[in-house]
Amino acid sequence: MSRKPAWLLLPGLVFILLGFAIPSVAMLLAPPGVSTGDVFVRFGEMLTDPYSLAIIGRTLGLGLITTVTCLVLGFPIAYLLARSTSRFAGMWLALAIFPLLLSNVVRTFGWIVLLGSQGAIGQLITGLGLAPEAPQLLYTELAVVLGMTQLFLPLAIISCYSAVAQVDPGLDDAARGLGASRTRTLWTIVLPLSAPGLVVATTLVFAGAATAYTTPYLLGGSSQRMLATELYNYSNVTVDWASASATALIMTLLVFLVSGLSSLLSRGKSVQS
Template sequence: MNDRTENLLLALPGILLLGLAFFLPIAQMLLLSISGPEGPTLAHFVRFLSDPYYLNILWRTVRLSLLITVICALIGFPLAYIMTKVGPKLRLWLVVIVILPLMTSVVVRTFGWMVLLSRSGMIPEMLRDMGLVGRTFALMQTEAAIVIGMVQVLLPFMTLSILGVLTRIDGRLEEAARTMGCSFLQTIRTVVLPLALPGIVAGSLLCFTLSASSFVTPNLLGGTRIQVLAASIYKSVTATPDWPFAAAQAVILFVGILLVLVPYIKLTGAKHG
């Protein structure tokens, strides 16, 4: 038995598991999305792409996912950079603080935000007391509430992705830049940021894909008035129920995420492994 055959036999259980847990459900979803009373049809895709209501849901999903990803990067990069500059003990505690929310259910954290963002919650009341908003101001069932909740959920993924790259950067490169006359911000822009780009891209990929496919937090904080694509799929399955149309929406979401994954793999695969 040669090495190639032996490696294939060792990988066979994983390949079978991947096929049963991933490829088989995807194939069933694809078949369901084109099923019709009289045979295969693209009517479900045409219905989605020709209806302004569903196109608005798709655009809102993409727009909010991009906004959430950008905010996570703007917060996650400085936080990860600070974590690399503090002592080992403080860094450990900061990592624990970042990871700690992941140990709590997303549903529990979202209900906490519902309490804080409700009309009588602490955040709207604080803004009213400061005179920044009117008495009728509300955050619940708005896009802002979805962004706030999703940033809190996804920020650890961005921070830890960037932290893993920043810890491998030689500190002498920053010292050399400062010696050559660069200011702190110039050093960050010309040295640290380019070297941290793989971590930023990986964290952005995680945040975007998880945000685009998220259901619980957008549904609870946005309500029925502000729907994203995952909530629309759930509604098509439970309220109508229209399984082929729900499968078509799922395929559109799946293809949209692939359109983000493929360029990332092409751009970073050869360079960063």
């Protein structure tokens, strides 16, 4: 009765193919004025030349640090909110999700106000006499990690929250009743059972951090080049299509790699426990 005709899919499929899939493949195989295969030659060069390797390393490193930070801060928020009986818990959850609706540019600009040479944190340090001059905070790794943590923490909270909410609180009580400490209950019961949520959080946060442009551009400056800022420079500034496409390939593979590894890791873990 309710057999819907497949032609309803047609506009969508045509759109995805013409507007996304074909241009993406063409970007790798045939950038303008670049002969086929050159993108892969450039890809190979980038994986061996120290300049590009440093940028790949920084993207991977800062991306992983951000991911771990978001998990360490996001899981406790998700856990406390999921287990809270307070009538304000919903409000706190909304406050954690709200930043996702707000422009990344606006959120990142806040760190310039805080970390800039005349910013609040520098003024606080000199005001308290901790240092004669405000330390350089902006355009450092720290600034980039803080900025990316702010942007992607809500994603970690949502993913962990839906996972923790599915863990029956009765299991916590059972473990506690059998004599486990609260810390042990958290590590041996709640955390392993929320592993799927942690994997989703890792994938989303790392994918965001490894491809973020706004943060390294505004908070990292020229000293903290990452793959995203390089891709933009190759594409829109120096117009080096082979390098731009190769950078895009590296960036995509990096995201796939970390997402694949994190789900493998969690599968190994859940077998153990």
